Amino acid sequence: MAQKAKSNGKVNGHHAHHAHKTRVEATINGEMVEFLCEPRQSMLEVLRDVLELTGSKEGCLTGDCGACSVIIDGRTVCSCLMFGVEAAGKNITTVEGLADGAKLHPLQQKFLEDASLQCGICTPGFLMSAKALLDRNPNPTEAEIRYALAGNLCRCTGYDKIVHAVLDAAKAMQAGG
Amino acid sequence: MSESKNGHYKVIGTRPIRHDGVDKVTGRAKYGADYAFPGMLFGKVLRSPHAHAIIKSINVEKALKMPGVKAIVTSADLPEAEDSTQQVGEAAMNPRYLSMNILAHQKALYDGHAIAAVAATSPHIAEEALRLIEVDYEVLPPVMTVDDAMKKNAPILLPNLRNKEEGDNPTNVANHLQFKRGDTKAGLAAADFVVEREFHTAMVHQGYIEPHNAVGIYNSDGQGTIYCSTQGAFDVRSMCAQVLGISVGKIKVVPAEIGGGFGGKTTIYLEPLSLMLAKKTGHPVKLVMTRGEVLRATGPTSGSKIKIKMGCTRDGKITGAEVWMAYEAGAFPGSPVGAGAMCLLAPYNIDNFQIDGYDVVVNRPKTAAYRAPGATNAAMASETVIDELAEKCGMDPIDFRIANAAKEGTAQIVGPPYKRIGFIETVEAIKNSPHYKSALTGKNRGRGVAAGFWFNAGMQSSATVNIQTDGTASVITGSTDIGGSRAAMAMITAEVLGMDVTDVRPTVADTDSTGHTDVTGGSRTTFATGMAVYNAAQDALRQLKERAAKTWEKKPEDVKFEDGKFSAEGEGIKPMTVKQLASRLARTGGPITGRAQVSTGGIGVGPAFAATLVDVEVDPDTGKVQILRATVAQDAGTAIHPSYVEGQMQGGTSQGLGWALNEEYFYDSKGTLKNIGLLDYRMPTCLDLPMIETAIVEIPNPIHPLGVRGVGEVSIVPPPAAVANAIYKATGVRMTELPMSPPRVLKAILEHRRVHDLQAAAAD
Numbered sequence: 001m002a003q004k005a006k007s008n009g010k011v012n013g014h015h016a017h018h019a020h021k022t023r024v025e026a027t028i029n030g031e032m033v034e035f036l037c038e039p040r041q042s043m044l045e046v047l048r049d050v051l052e053l054t055g056s057k058e059g060c061l062t063g064d065c066g067a068c069s070v071i072i073d074g075r076t077v078c079s080c081l082m083f084g085v086e087a088a089g090k091n092i093t094t095v096e097g098l099a100d101g102a103k104l105h106p107l108q109q110k111f112l113e114d115a116s117l118q119c120g121i122c123t124p125g126f127l128m129s130a131k132a133l134l135d136r137n138p139n140p141t142e143a144e145i146r147y148a149l150a151g152n153l154c155r156c157t158g159y160d161k162i163v164h165a166v167l168d169a170a171k172a173m174q175a176g177g
Numbered sequence: 178m179s180e181s182k183n184g185h186y187k188v189i190g191t192r193p194i195r196h197d198g199v200d201k202v203t204g205r206a207k208y209g210a211d212y213a214f215p216g217m218l219f220g221k222v223l224r225s226p227h228a229h230a231i232i233k234s235i236n237v238e239k240a241l242k243m244p245g246v247k248a249i250v251t252s253a254d255l256p257e258a259e260d261s262t263q264q265v266g267e268a269a270m271n272p273r274y275l276s277m278n279i280l281a282h283q284k285a286l287y288d289g290h291a292i293a294a295v296a297a298t299s300p301h302i303a304e305e306a307l308r309l310i311e312v313d314y315e316v317l318p319p320v321m322t323v324d325d326a327m328k329k330n331a332p333i334l335l336p337n338l339r340n341k342e343e344g345d346n347p348t349n350v351a352n353h354l355q356f357k358r359g360d361t362k363a364g365l366a367a368a369d370f371v372v373e374r375e376f377h378t379a380m381v382h383q384g385y386i387e388p389h390n391a392v393g394i395y396n397s398d399g400q401g402t403i404y405c406s407t408q409g410a411f412d413v414r415s416m417c418a419q420v421l422g423i424s425v426g427k428i429k430v431v432p433a434e435i436g437g438g439f440g441g442k443t444t445i446y447l448e449p450l451s452l453m454l455a456k457k458t459g460h461p462v463k464l465v466m467t468r469g470e471v472l473r474a475t476g477p478t479s480g481s482k483i484k485i486k487m488g489c490t491r492d493g494k495i496t497g498a499e500v501w502m503a504y505e506a507g508a509f510p511g512s513p514v515g516a517g518a519m520c521l522l523a524p525y526n527i528d529n530f531q532i533d534g535y536d537v538v539v540n541r542p543k544t545a546a547y548r549a550p551g552a553t554n555a556a557m558a559s560e561t562v563i564d565e566l567a568e569k570c571g572m573d574p575i576d577f578r579i580a581n582a583a584k585e586g587t588a589q590i591v592g593p594p595y596k597r598i599g600f601i602e603t604v605e606a607i608k609n610s611p612h613y614k615s616a617l618t619g620k621n622r623g624r625g626v627a628a629g630f631w632f633n634a635g636m637q638s639s640a641t642v643n644i645q646t647d648g649t650a651s652v653i654t655g656s657t658d659i660g661g662s663r664a665a666m667a668m669i670t671a672e673v674l675g676m677d678v679t680d681v682r683p684t685v686a687d688t689d690s691t692g693h694t695d696v697t698g699g700s701r702t703t704f705a706t707g708m709a710v711y712n713a714a715q716d717a718l719r720q721l722k723e724r725a726a727k728t729w730e731k732k733p734e735d736v737k738f739e740d741g742k743f744s745a746e747g748e749g750i751k752p753m754t755v756k757q758l759a760s761r762l763a764r765t766g767g768p769i770t771g772r773a774q775v776s777t778g779g780i781g782v783g784p785a786f787a788a789t790l791v792d793v794e795v796d797p798d799t800g801k802v803q804i805l806r807a808t809v810a811q812d813a814g815t816a817i818h819p820s821y822v823e824g825q826m827q828g829g830t831s832q833g834l835g836w837a838l839n840e841e842y843f844y845d846s847k848g849t850l851k852n853i854g855l856l857d858y859r860m861p862t863c864l865d866l867p868m869i870e871t872a873i874v875e876i877p878n879p880i881h882p883l884g885v886r887g888v889g890e891v892s893i894v895p896p897p898a899a900v901a902n903a904i905y906k907a908t909g910v911r912m913t914e915l916p917m918s919p920p921r922v923l924k925a926i927l928e929h930r931r932v933h934d935l936q937a938a939a940a941d
Contacts, residue, residue, distance in 0.1 A: 038301070040301060041301075048210075048211075049213075053204070054204070054207070054208075054210075054211035055203070055204015055205070056204070057208070057210075057386070057436070058210065058465070059386040059387065059388070059436075059468065059855075060468040060855045061467060061468065062468065062854045062855065062856065064468075064854060064855035064856045065386055065468075065855050067386055094204070095202075095203065095204035096203065096204045098202075098203070099203055104199070104202065104203075108199075108202040108203065111198075111202050112194045112198040112199070112202060113194060114820070115192065115195070115661070115818075115820035115821055115823075115824055117198070117201055117202070118437075118659070118660035118661060118821070118824055118825075118828065119386075119387070119434075119435060119436050119437040119438075119659055119660060120197075120201035120202075120206060120434065120436070121208060121385075121386045121387040121434075121436025121437060122386050122436075123201055123202055124202075124204050127202065142868075145863075146863045146864045147864060149863045150862045150863055150864040151862075152862075153386055153855065153860060153862065154386070155383075155384045155385055155386055155437050155439070155828070155831075155860065156660060156828045157824055157827060157828050157831070158827035158828050158830055158831030158861075158866060158869045159831070159861075159862075159863035159866055160823075160827045160866075160868050160869045161820070161823075161824060161827070162863065163863060163868070164868075
């Protein structure tokens, strides 16, 4: 039985006795990444707490709000519903990997121009779901956009300006923007 | 950037990209849960599984022995808090009750009431430790509705609660308030038509996507810091000071980016716990709620029961109204029944009325503010009854509203007359909308309209405008930016100083770095903090003029400022831009800092009105209501950034539609909340809604230097009544319960058919 440790300023590292960690390799935002995680840690927790990619947000942990949406091998996934260990060998894109260096993705640009965010907490998830949509359907109708984004909740905007931004981004991308 | 269309301003009325935008689309913006510090611990909260129970004992020994567990706090760690009523931000606050809500003292009063908090080296260990805490409960019968709570011999939640009317008898009725004018009985007797109905509305949650969070740091020198997502850092500071028995000067609150609030983040839950655990462990401690905790244990808004009787003459003049309303406060006093009472007749000029409101405690979470608190429930009652009266008179429901409309000079519900308001223009904007002018065809479809009123709170705000040496500026306020207010503050600064909006950097500062500023709430930020920013920018401009005067050896009053240039009459005087003048600050007297504080009071000083038009289709076999089209009109006074004004209108409408159709708290007979996830607490998705058309009305607010009215709240008020009125047109059924979910609508349709069939059979 481990003695209760006195505070030593290094508490983050010292619960290794409690759960074994697994070494995982994955491609995240184009870079090969290695990390250690406990089997019980969700992919979202790994992104946020292990890899310090806090752009993906936790809204519910039940896959209902979509704030943690990331793209894994081309599909939108709620990272809260996936274990970190399942990332092994996968290609993952998070909101931090959406822009091309200093150049914003057209979706990011249109979200700004169309005032499609208010508090912004749902924005990373919407951007990732919208990107996955445009990757497979570059010219979606309003109905197709609403269907593709129905797994992402926004409480601030009423969705109007989000749907407009996706329509506008599709147009800009078609025009080569 | 677009050009301003309002004809008066260069920057105000344009649609620049918000200053915090790039951070928010790249994932860089730091919300409360995104903060991490070296040596940080993680906290979790043990919550009562019972709605009403005496806590006989709490044993934390086993949990404390678990490896990785560093500290546990219970109400025994809280000092005795003062039993008094104090004004904090928008709402009255009793420190004793606040303390009892942070950690249950002696009694658990709702499912989810916090009992203890654990700090451990990982959130998983903290969560496991919760299971090792032993609590001995004596379960009491729960009181879940206002009807049950107001019964004689009802179980009593708070043994010390008294009200004026019941003397020294324990009660669940915290307050009875009344607003009266004229002779209500005579008014109703003079009516040609009287409608009397009873309404029930369900408890609903704000539903912000970001759960509550807090990181507490407590240094050995007695200085504490809290990072959290809050609508009011200064309120968090004063509330934590009250609950923890420490001076406000010992706490710094750093407002993180906030992921929605809608009123729900104007009080404290985790913040004092983070500080208590940080003090006990000597480490930073982070707590983040789960969604289940948010639904069970933060402040939703009241469910309510409202009885209303309203009469009018044949030609459509309202003669009197009698209203009885009881709101669920949750476990502690403080429902928004008073605000509801002040709102439900506010758009109209009515000579005779009596409104009785009751604030009732029940075994549900303590309610918190939710966007125009109290007004939406109330408008469901008044605005559907008005629709019915208009129909009886054979009048268009908009014309009926115009015929009874409040205008400048009309006495408000609380007495003083309105200054210039834009209610008539707002409902006229609906009448002139493409939506209203379009035909609605098809079976099972109907169109409904409703209106709403909400205040602009004034209260206190501070602002600082610094002129930089390159002629740009920073503007610093203490108002949490929840929906784009930083852009508005920068735009106001840029307008006054003749700058490009991109040359102004807006900042939301912590409680050490700016003057006291009340909550972002009450539709007050662009109104009151905007006023402070305007005055601070004017103060900076005044000082710039003094510097120009000094340079030119003129009097400050001889210096003119036009089109971004300072000038004066005189030989050899060349106009100077702000940039040119700013480069000389060091030589002309040093830095320029414009400062202003405002403290604006007075209820209804510049209120806001909205009106909503909706088309629905009702499935007669399932009762499901689909929104086909929605338009919202609102008086913004002056729209600073029209896109974000529209955003508030659309967002409020969307929340109102969710309230209308699906959202509700489901408790079982034991008082346990059954829908603790976002699958079952059913908020609108983008598949549920159409585009939401907007009509911004701009009737300048006479008490604001830029004519601003707050725009954050009122658009949530009309939608439930508008939907109910539309359902009536589609089905012939008058709905009197919220939400108008498929089972309720279907039941009403079947009952309507049954009565109709009986009448038809009797006629045969």
